[in-house]
Amino acid sequence: MSIARHHNEWLSLVPVSGPFLSMPVLMRVFPQGLGGHEPDHFRTLRLAYEEWSDRKNDPAIHKAWVKFVLGDTLELPDEVIDEGQAVMLQATIPAHGETLRPDYIIKNPAGVENAGKPRLLVCTYPASQNLERPVAGRHWKASPDTRMMELLHRTNCRIGLLTNGEHWMLVDAPSGETTGYISWYANLWLDENITLRAFRSLLDVRRFFSVPDEDILETMLKESAANH
Secondary structure, rough: HHHHHHHHHHHHOOOOOOOOHEEEHHHOOOOOOOOOHHHHHHHHHHHHHHHHOOOOOOOOHHHHHHHHHHHOOOOHHHHHEEEEHOOOOEEEEEEEEEEEOOOOOEOOOOOOOOOOOEEEEEOOOOOOOOOOOOOOOOOOOOHHHHHHHHHHHHOOOOHHHHHEOOEEEEEEEOOOOOOEEEEEEHHHEEEEEOHHHHHHHHHHHHHHHHOOOOHOHHHHHHHHHHHH
């Protein structure tokens, strides 16, 4: 299979609204294709997903599943993740009387340039919450994807990740430009493994902290927009 066909295959399985990654950028950054399949992790992921599916309404199980994806699937270490009281970033929406705040912040680690700078904001919702429908019980009738766009714009962070456990949505909200929404589904990770490989290749710890600046996700998205 040609590399272009390989990229077209996974792109066809990942619903996109608005701009996303262009083929020239994918071919430049992944000339050999996406990162490989890891059978051991895949087996563990399947077990974790099945446990979550059976008990998704248990808040502890739901949180554990999200933390598994961040920590084990994306391999993001604790030192680059702020959560709970450590999350200081927020955005007030005066017109609607609400304050938006991420559940997790993926940040630059200590000892590097721009240490502590937020790189990815993560917001989680109950399994019952559709990410594209108004949030239940809130005065402001805005959906999670709209809320994330506003949060990103108001905190000058370009990318965010939303999830209800099943649906994982990447939101790319460059200032003054069209916002892109890219969706992965956990059940499809198991049925179409190439979608899991794409999720990991684009959002794992190496993409944020171990590649040249021209190959980080933010730069890939910016370069792709210039190609259109």
